[in-house]
C-alpha cells in the first residue's frame with residue numbers, strides 16, 4: 001500500500017506540485033511507479049524513528065547535526081572510491097566536531113537518493129541552442145543533447161538501484177570496521193602530507209588516540225568504537241518516486257518514505273498549500289525544510305502546524321540558507337517567534353545555497369569565506385537569543401575538486417576549470433570541508 005491508497009481522498013496529487021519533470025510518456029511513468037511500489041524498502045522505519053530521536057537531542061541542544069554530501073549524486077559516480085571518499089570526509093569532520101567541539105555529532109549524508117534537482121529555469125541555452133534544463137540523473141541526462149534532456153521515467157528505477165548500491169556500501173563501511181574510531185589515522189593517510197588541514201587533523205587524531213588509550217585503561221570496551229551511526233537523506237523532490245517508496249509500517253500503521261531516513265523539502269517547493277508539504281505532513285520520517293531569506297515568521301509557524309502539530313523534538317528541522325549578507329538580519333525574527341511558540345525544532349545552517357555566484361569564467365562558485373561568514377552569523381544569532389545552533393548542512397565531496405574558491409589550501413578563481421566536476425552546484429572539497437569542521441568546532445566550543 002502506498003501513501004495515496006492509505007491516505008485516500010485528499011492527497012498531494014490534488015495540489016500544485018512545483019518542479020516536477022514533464023514526463024512525455026505518462027503510461028511509461030505509471031508502469032515505473034507500479035514497479036517501484038513492488039520494490040523492497042531501502043531503509044527500515046525503525047531506523048527513521050531512531051534518527052528522529054537523535055535529532056530530538058539536536059533540537060534540545062544536546063547534540064550537533066552534520067549533514068553533507070553531493071549537490072547532485074550521479075549514476076556514473078556510484079563507485080567504491082567516490083562513496084568511500086565522501087564517507088571518509090564526513091567521518092573526519094565528525095571526529096573533529098565531536099572532539100574539538102565536545103559534542104555528540106549526528107551524521108547524516110546527502111547520499112543514496114540525492115538524484116533530483118530543482119532548477120531556477122526550465123531551459124538552458126548554449127551557443128544559440130535551447131534545451132530543457134538538467135534536473136538530476138533521476139530525470140534526464142546531463143549531456144547537452146536533445147535526446148539526453150528528455151525526461152525518462154526509467155531513470156527513477158535507476159535511482160532506486162543506485163541508492164540501494166550506495167546504501168549497501170555505506171552500511172558495510174559504517175558497521176564493518178572501516179568507520180572504527182581507532183581508524184582515525186587511516187582515514188587521513190592519503191591526505192596528510194599535502195594539505196594544511198590534513199596535518200591539523202593528524203594532530204587531532206593523535207589526541208583522540210591518547211584519549212582512547214586512556215578510556216581503554218579505564219576499562220571502556222574498545223568494541224564501543226567499532227561502528228558508527230550514519231543516516232541517509234535527500235530532497236523529496238520528485239513526488240512520484242517518493243510516493244511509490246512510501247509504505248505502511250507494520251509495527252505502527254504509520255506511513256514512512258522508505259527511500260531514505262530523512263527527507264527535506266527545498267526552498268523552491270515549500271509552498272504551504274503545495275503538494276510537497278502535503279506529502280511530508282503524511283509521513284513519519286524526520287523532515288527538513290529549507291528556509292531562505294524570503295521566509296516570514298508566519299510561514300515558519302504554519303510549517304510547524306502542518307508538519308509538527310505534536311511539537312515533537314526531532315520531527316522537524318529548519319535548514320536556514322539566508323546568505324552571509326542576510327543571515328544576521330533575517331534569522332533572528334524566525335528563531336525568536338518559533339521559540340516563543342513553544343515549538344522545539346532543530347535549527348541547522350546551510351551556508352551554501354545563499355552564497356552562490358558566477359565567476360567571470362562562467363563557473364558557478366562559492367567563496368569559502370562567505371560560507372564561513374554565514375555559519376558565523378548563524379552562531380551569533382543563536383548566541384544572542386540563547387538558542388541552540390544545531391548543526392550544518394553542506395554540499396561537499398571527498399574528491400579534490402576545484403569548485404569553491406578559498407580555504408586553507410587556497411583555490412583561486414583561475415583554478416576553477418582544473419577539476420570542476422559537479423553536475424549542479426559547487427561543492428567544498430575535502431580540504432575545505434575539514435577546514436570548515438575545525439572552524440565550526442571552535443565556534444561551537446566558544447558558544
Ligand SMILES: O=C[C@H](O)[C@H](O)COP(=O)(O)O
Pocket residue numbers: 071117118119120121353424425
Ligand atoms: O542545488 C540547488 C539548486 O538545484 C540549484 O541551486 C539550482 O541551480 P540553478 O539556479 O542553476 O538552476
Ligand SMILES: C=C(OP(=O)(O)O)C(=O)O
Pocket residue numbers: 071118235265266267268290321353
Ligand atoms: C536545492 C537545494 O537547496 P535549496 O532548496 O535550499 O535551494 C539543495 O540543497 O540541493
